[in-house]
Amino acid sequence: MSSFAGRMKEYPTVSLDRFDRENLLSRAYFLSHCHKDHMKGLKGPILKRKLEFSRTVRLYCSFVTKELLLSNPKYAFWEEYIVPLELESPTQISLVDETSGEKEDLVVTLLTAGHCPGSVMFLFEGSQGNVLYTGDFRLAAGDASRIEHLHSGSRVKDIQSIYLDSTFYDPRFYKIPTREVCLNGILELVGNWISQSPYHVVWLNCKAAYGYEYLFTNLGEEFNTQIHVRSLAMFKKMPEILSYVTTDRRTQIHACRHPKDEEFFQGSRLPCGCTASDGTPLRIISIKPSTMWFGERMRKTNVIIKTGASSYRACFSFHSSYSELKDFLSYLRPVNIYPSVIPIGRTLTEVTQIPQKTADEGETPDNDENFSLTLSASLSNHSSQNLDSCLPDTLILQPEQGGREQGDKRPSTVAQEESNDQKELSESQVSSDYDIPCTPESKTPRPDELSQLYRKLASGEDVIRKRD
DNA sequence: GCGATCAGTT
């Protein structure tokens, strides 16, 4: 789960993967991929209202992410405000303060992230240096060296900060078999089963999320078949996926789902029924893709585990392993690293916090969403050493002063972001509605209304309707 | 009735 609050220290007037709270004030939005935990606030009525008034605020994402997003009617209102960008195409974006007219230019480049269809990393280049926001990603060791726009000639660009998918930043997850190794294990298991008879079928027990599509296309290609899924609508403009999926259940490979499938369909059942169209009972095995990891010295890395008479787990990961993350970081050598998630299992060591906001500086929302911390604030000072030794083994959140009660399940540590010029909104304010001026006859705001709206948004005053 | 949030589950 991403716990990133939405803004980067270097370019605080843009928001990424978060669209609520203070992100409502941003001049531009970026969506790295279409998973719901990166879309918080994206269907919010306040944001919708803001877009209707704005001439310059847009959402930037890949073409595929745009398609996936708009395939959900709840996000349809974004259509005219999305600017899809090609991968590997540096694009200049003007960040305009619509109140003052103040303008800042930023160049953004989308880099493939390998997490799910359409997933990208954002490389920002501007007055505050080069910053890489990875979103969620899975890249193999050595991949960073093959990304052109991380280089300038033959040299790696100077990276001020990386906002990192730190899901597996823990030595416990040292090694995760590569995509290819995992895929080959699954291909072999599926092939051995479905070749026995037309009534031998497999059910891929996938979570309801994008990211398994390359599994479907590879299986479809290998066995010259299609995979049964619940809906094709989201892929209708993606022929290379669409051609490998079907809603016709007469196929030997299924990834269909049913709301109650976990309870009833484990092992030897199928969400779409357990008999063939001629009435013959199907012979079903289930394969659950899930993350498997191995220690540094672990030799045996079996990517398929039998979990029952007719059920298996197969290795599959949406995120880079520890060693892949270390490889990525030691290649790019950023000055700062900001982890995007609370580490799983924390037994760890060093960490450097960015300066904390003091408790008496106005209202600080009491939540765990604004945390942000940095490891090794000065990696660049260690240039003569092996950088790997400068990277902390693990990440840990530092205890907050006057910490929480024991038994509180939330992270016991919250590092606040540095205060920006923009005023933070308190929790109660955020849940209220903005009282946005509007011309009754038309959606078009009068010029003074627009300027008034943004002045109010910027000041945090009067915009919030008071509740009693 | 809708949406947000939380705890629990897979």
Add this chain to the structure above:
DNA sequence: CACAACTGATCGC
């Protein structure tokens, strides 16, 4: 087995 999303309870409007 560790991720992302669904379910159901609860609360507020």
